[in-house]
Amino acid sequence: MYQIDKTTWCGRSLFAMFFVINVLGCSHFHAPQKISAIDQIGSFLIQEVKAQQLSSRSEIIKLLDNPAYSVKKSNRFLIKHKQNVAALLLQTMHSQSVTQAIVDLSESHATQTKEWVTLALQLYPIDAYRIVEQLYADSAIKSATLESAALLAGLDPARIFPATASSNLDYRIVPLIHSASLTVYNQTEETNTRVWFKPNSTTQWLPALSLQWEPIQGAMSGSIVHLAAQTEYDVKLQFIKENEVVDEKLYSFRTRPNSPPIDPEKVYSLADIYKGGQLNLTALGIQGSEDGWALIKGDGVEIIASEGDNAAIDIGSQSYVKFENINVKGGRLYGISAKKAHHVWIDGCNISEFGRIAGEMRDGVAYENTESTKAINYDSGIFLQETGVVTIENCEIHSPNEKANHWGYGHPYGPSALLLAARHSVEEYRGQYIVRNNRFYGSDKHRFNDVIESRANARAWGGFLRDSAIYSNYLGYANDDIIELDGGQSNVLFYNNEIEQGYCGISAIPNMLGPSYIFNNYIHNLGDERQKAWAAIKLGGLMSTPAGIVNIFENLVVTNSNGIAAAGFNGDYTFWANVKNNVLIHDKYWSKMGQGIYDIEQFSGSKFTNNLIFNTRISAPTVLANIGENFYHPWSEQTDIAEQIKDSGASFNLELEQQFFIPNFSQTSNLMQNTLANTNASVDETTSEFTINFEHLPIKSFDTQDKDGDYQISDNGGAITLYGNTWKSVPVYVVLTPETVLELEVKNNGFGEIVGIAFENDNALTSANVYKFAGSQKWSNDTFKYTTIDEFETLSIPVGSLNIETFDRLVLVMDDDKPASKASQVSFKNLRFIEPKAIQQSDINSVIRVGKWSE
Structure with a gap:
């Protein structure tokens, strides 16, 4: 761990900070x-x-x-x-x-x-x-x-009348696939809570982040994240007064599945229903129901809009529809559009060549023709108007027909990849967007306006509105914002994304209904087509369009602009934010640029805690902010660490004290999470462990090795069996020490080429990371042997002493490219990482992962 000379920090660096802030003050207070x-x-x-x-x-x-x-x-x-x-x-x-x-x-x-x-x-x-x-x-x-x-x-x-949703509800829980929100109405600003959750099948309560005051509805509200799909959860809400529990409520919910139920009578092959031009679902009468969705499957046939078709696919108000693996080209305005629909799922689609083409340029801004009175704007790959409960995953949206102008010609106008207004006329269907595992991108000279753009973003019902999650996406190349969360942001989550090449990264201005959460993103290489940029995250408008809080946790920001910065909305630069454990590195500096935090109004409700801030141009942290206790992470004057961070890629392991961990959000060792939850652990306990439950983790195909993909989970998630030629991975984040051990039980039927496990950091096979237990194929890493047949045998793998620095997924291997007469199979059960508690407290507790984690 790096050590800080606190005398030096309090002397030289605070003097530098005083100088920086005074320079900034002179530039703003005329x-x-x-x-x-x-x-x-x-x-x-x-x-x-x-x-x-x-x-x-x-x-x-x-x-x-x-x-x-x-x-x-x-x-x-x-x-x-x-x-x-x-x-x-x-x-x-x-x-x-x-x-x-x-x-x-x-x-x-x-x-x-x-x-x-x-x-x-x-x-x-x-x-x-x-x-x-x-x-x-x-x-x-x-x-x-x-x-x-x-x-x-x-x-x-x-x-206004009734003034809040509390008139009809005591609470509301809205589960998504990997998260859920809890809002409790009829509360006051003085209410204090603790939140605990657990899978229904387990007994150990895990800590979640406390609920936050939501002044518009008079509620306490917040989100629980990192949940397993299609799983029953229990929630325990404790009301705290003078550090004592004065009341307790119990709730339950079930997260949504990774795919919707499909009506087998409503599965349509595109070749059977598409005759060219626009695919119009209303004309075809295609829609499903809550119990059985309609599925439209691509089969190599492209949808290509005819001239004059406003959209290549017009969903209209048809609902309970899933699109799968469809290539979409064209559309005068949109690739795919819907209006007043709900329950729409777009999976694996490639959307391009949409939008109008400029017939005339006026001062750098595109117009459709000489008679046009408005610039080309709001064209988009997907446009969802008054539409809610939507999943968009595994899609690519790129190559619009026109490009947006940059700010040198005034406010950018032009196309977006995704344009949405989530205010369906029925409250039950509002918001609830899941946008995950996509790639939305322009190019260096052919950029979007915003990559993801919200409509009515000066209204509480604008944008994503409520209960939405945007995660694990790559978003790039805009002349304005990469994404607008603006408007209603009630439990809107933006996390684990990589974004680059925009004038601004994330816009959350204004937040009119919070809380919202921006966490574990990798924001880097900002700049419009002129390579000018304002901020990684911009905020403002709190007093003019009140009033939601934005939580900003554990993002990795490496830019030549500002980190978290105010921007004016109706002339109002005030924002309300909870900013914690972020890494903000900048390499450009002048009065309004290169600031880790740029907070002009310094609203008293905002909190800035333990952020690593550094400007490499002046070798010091630079901010305009109200600097309170624990404002800086101790590494905020370490030039060598700043250089390491710039070269670290999408994530960085940050050491910090346990008091700064964010329950349920901080991406720590699983062993650490287990210890934080075990509040009643005996002081005599000598070990800590993290046991893998396969029902609570996403199981994914690994590399190109997973030919059969056949597996079965048993023992309430404690065991998994692989059949044939099957390689599966599960996410596991364990900070290794020399004492870390993986203990597991293995049973193989005597067939197969490689039976074993691998410790990987991405979805590509590295042979040196595979450890063979049994099988006919020769393999260098074969120290840990399974010595019997059709019986469970316990193996202990001293992971901490192997040549493994880090890994974020455990791969289970049943390799059998040349199957014998009998199908090969292997079962793994009771997999657990074990750590001596003394090691865990001194080493593991001090590390979190900042930025984007691998998929």
């Missing part, structure tokens, strides 16, 4: 001085009134006359209504709450009630929906007055 809003403007002004000991309306009006308070567009109401703002602030201090202040003022100035309410909602934008809800429940103010005031303040009418 006359009139712009005062950072550390909280909602109402709370901030009351703090100022108290600090300056102001007691009269005239004194407060003089305070409000300072242009610094109204420089932001969202605060300009202060000048127009400063007399009443002053009165409301005084009354709020006197009444001890803003809602009581409104009630008191409305009793003495009844004709101005609507204005008091409107001003309160503008002064407290994050609490606005709660204020309306409380006034509706506890005051005599008419609902029509409240509704009118709320609309004047810019609140969403759909959320």
Whole structure:
């Protein structure tokens, strides 16, 4: 482990940081001085009134006359209504709450009630929906007055009466394939929780991340990740007060399967139903049902749109439909489109050559023809309008007909790979997008606008909206954002992706309904076609379009731009973020560039914890942020480590103290996760172990070796049997020490060429990583021998002493290219990695994986 001279860190580096921040301050705070809003403007002004000991309306009006308070567009109401703002602030201090202040003022100035309410909602934008809800429940103010005031303040009418979903629900659980969200309504900001989960078939509870305050719906909400598909889970929610459990709730759910149920009567071969031009599902009458989806299978026939077809495949509102292995070309606007559909699954499709072609260029921007009044925009490989419950996997979207302009010609216009608006008319079908294992990409000179673009991204119901997961994708080559999460982001997850070559990596501006999660991504090599970029992750708009929190965990960012940076939305640069354990390395520096964190407004609710930040141009960490306790990871001044990180590829092993582990999110050794969960472990316990359960892990074909792919799981997931010529891998992340041992039981029927295991880091076979137990083929790694037939024998593999540095998957091998008269088979059971506890506590506990992990 690298050691830090803390005296040097506190001296030289903090001096450098003080210098950097002061330089930045001079570049941003011109006359009139712009005062950072550390909280909602109402709370901030009351703090100022108290600090300056102001007691009269005239004194407060003089305070409000300072242009610094109204420089932001969202605060300009202060000048127009400063007399009443002053009165409301005084009354709020006197009444001890803003809602009581409104009630008191409305009793003495009844004709101005609507204005008091409107001003309160503008002064407290994050609490606005709660204020309306409380006034509706506890005051005599008419609902029509409240509704009118709320609309004047810019609140969403759909959320005013009833003010939240809590009117009808106590809680909601929404499972996806590998994650699930839990939202508990009728809560307050002071609510504290602990969350535990476990597969229903086990007894050991595992810790999850605590739920977070969601002010728009008055709820506590959060996600549980890294779950197994099609598995029953139990959840235990504990309510905590003064570190004691005061209440406990138990829930259960089942994750979704990796593929939908198919109606065998509705399986269509493309050659049988496609006659050229557009494939129109409405005209063909193709759709399925909840119990049996329709399946359209590609069979080598390409779908090629005719001239004038707006889409090559028009789903319309047909639902419960899966497309599999179809090549799609053309479409005047879209490759595939749907409107008001739900339950759509697109798997293994290749989509290209879609969208309009420019007939005229005006100042670098493409127009369809000389009569066009609007630039070419919103063309896309897949366009899903008012459509929800969608899975897109194993697809490639590339080669649009036109390209987007860059920011040098103004805001980019042009095509996207995926364009979506997830607000279906039925609440049950809203959001719930799974976008995984895809490659969406442009090229250096032929770029998308955004690779994944959301519509209505200034609305809480815009974009992915809720309960969606975008993971394990490669996304590249845009002149604006690689992906827009903007709009509704309630339990929207973006993780394990690689992104490059965009002006901005991830846009989460604004987040109007959180929490959202951005974690374990590899963001590198940013730049539009001019190689200019702003940030890996951009945030903003908290006060103007409130109010969701963005969680940013354990991403690996290596760029020549900013890391996590504010951007203006309606003139509002404020954001609310929980930023922890990220690695942010930058190699360019000037006043607004090369910052690990660039937070202009420094909202008090944001937290920055244990982030490794370094700028190689000046050999120091650079930020504009409110630097609190544990802001930096200790390696944030280590030049040699920064260089290692730049050369490490998509992931990096980061050492840290146990207090900074993020339950259920941190990609640690499985042994470490087991120890964190075992809160009642005996102090005399001498070993720790991680046992593989095949029902809880994705089982994948390995390399090109898996010819038969035939296997069976038994013993409640504790055993697996392979038949014929079958190679299967399971993900396993164990940080090796010299003491690590793999213990397993093996049974082989005496047939086969290689029976064994392999420790691999990718999906390509490395012969030196294969360890043979039995079989007729000669193999160099054959030290660990299976010595019997048709009986289980226990083998112990001292993995820590082998020539293996790291691995992220265990491969089970039944190789039999030349089968005998009897089919070969092998069973593996009770596979467990064992670690002496003393080693585990000192070594394993200190390592997490930052960035993208291998598939």
